[in-house]
Amino acid sequence: MNSIRRIASGSITIIAIIMALCAIWYIWTYYERDPRTRNGHVRADIVGVTTDVSGLVTAVNVVSDQKVKKGDLLFQVDTERFVIAVQRAQANLESARATLIYARQQANRNHQLRDLVSKQNVEQADSALRTALAEVDQDQAALASAKLDLDRSSVRAPVNGIVTYVDLRPGAYATAGKGLLALVDTDSLRIEGYFQETQLEHIHTGDRAEIVVMGSSKTLYGTVTSVTSAVNDSDTNIGGNLLPSIAPNFAWVRLAQRIPVRIRIDPDADTRGLIPGRSASVAILNRTDRQRPTGAAASKASSASGRS
Template sequence: MTATLKPLARYLATAVIVLLAILVAIWLWRRYEVDPWTRDGHIRADVVRITPDVPGLVTQVLVRDNQVVKPGDILFVVDKPRYQLTLAQADAAIASARATLLQARRESQRDLVLGDLVAKETHEQNVARVATESAALAQAVSSRGTAALNLERTTVRSPVRGTVTNLDLHPGDFIAAGAQAMALVDADSIRVEGYFEETKLGGIHVGAPVTVHLMGEPRALAGRVDSISAGINDSERTTTSNLLPNVNPTFNWVRLAQRIPVRIKLTQVPKGVALIVGRTATVTIQPQVQR
């Protein structure tokens, strides 16, 4: 009896092992070919390039590298005394233009009182002078507005809530208008972007729950699918000088799946987790329960 059971036990053990191997193979196939997950994920954020609207000497830098700022905080100041003098000159130009206009109006009114005693040509010249001086005053007022705006913009403020990064600006530096002075990482735009194979897009839907594991961080982050990229670059196609497409005629039998960026909005971040832009993340999209 025992001799009969031993081969049966071996057959059963072999069948169990084969069944387990099949189940593991199916699990591995689903895990790597079907389930929507990727190790190719990173923390991303919008980087605000801070540039002054007016050129000049940097007189004050009021932030330090890696400092957290909020909207309205002063970042640096550009040559305020020079623009204060320009505003004072604009005020003086307005006063001069106003005085000249008043004189022209008095002369025009005197012509009306004298009547025919003043030549018609002289009267017309005085009327034209009033119009010219009125335009000159309007131009001076406009110039004063520009000078005031330039003075206001010598103080560069933070437009977002974020962190100053890679700061390399110092008092005494000269900076041109439109030149990048520093960068701010927008804290309100921090997100995770995962690059999924196109074969897995069928299991990815906007709003689906997501689990994110950062490299070196044991605690998981929670989020949801915010959006799926609308397009990626096609390296096989270029545009020629006549604007016709130039398609590479070669074709490889082994075709690698393209990777599509998927944006993840974080909804739950454990306290103390450093959301540093560029950190590597494993992104797993959870299956949604059908109702």
């Protein structure tokens, strides 16, 4: 009986050791072979919308959180002043062209009558012709500038995106160069995961990534597009003599730096609900996992497995 107990006790110990080794292997594989982080965020470029011309806003064509396409009209600056400027520039150009025609006629006549006209008159006619040509060029440029101002009075979306909070109202005065609206560039939607520097050797451009946004049950997939080339060194400052000043560090525990890794979401993925700033968990897939379905195929596969 005692021998049976010893055998059973030894077997249990061996099984426990094996299970512990398996757990250690699983944890090592989980964190090292597939680098992952819960410190990730949804990111997108924010485009500040300004006007190139100043004037009163006569119409606002968008509301908060409205989706727009590149080229859609956002708001309109009063065009009356710019229409008048175009008309004035056109009139000046017509006058300059008339002056050019007369100057060319005079120059041609003096060259034909060279023997009867003094050299000074010929040179003066040539000079007047060159001046008239320059004035036409200047007025053409002025007309193009006036037309450009008229066109820029209609402020359009520079990218595909979503208009954020709109506080602009008709009657407000738009100043050239001053931001009036903000536009979330939906084409730049991406995930940025902040991985520990000890995991970087397992992360490469082109690696596949699995993404789960906090509060969402669906899994997204993407591709690593870049690993940042530099991070701020908070321990080093440049002193007044332009020499580095290193702050003393008495910490017993050295914490790994977090390195941003940018991930492009698959184009066919369902990005509804991906609001820039939301938190996300990111896992870099190993070579065998890189064959997992992506985008819409991944969503369908997840739904099918859930039903089964």
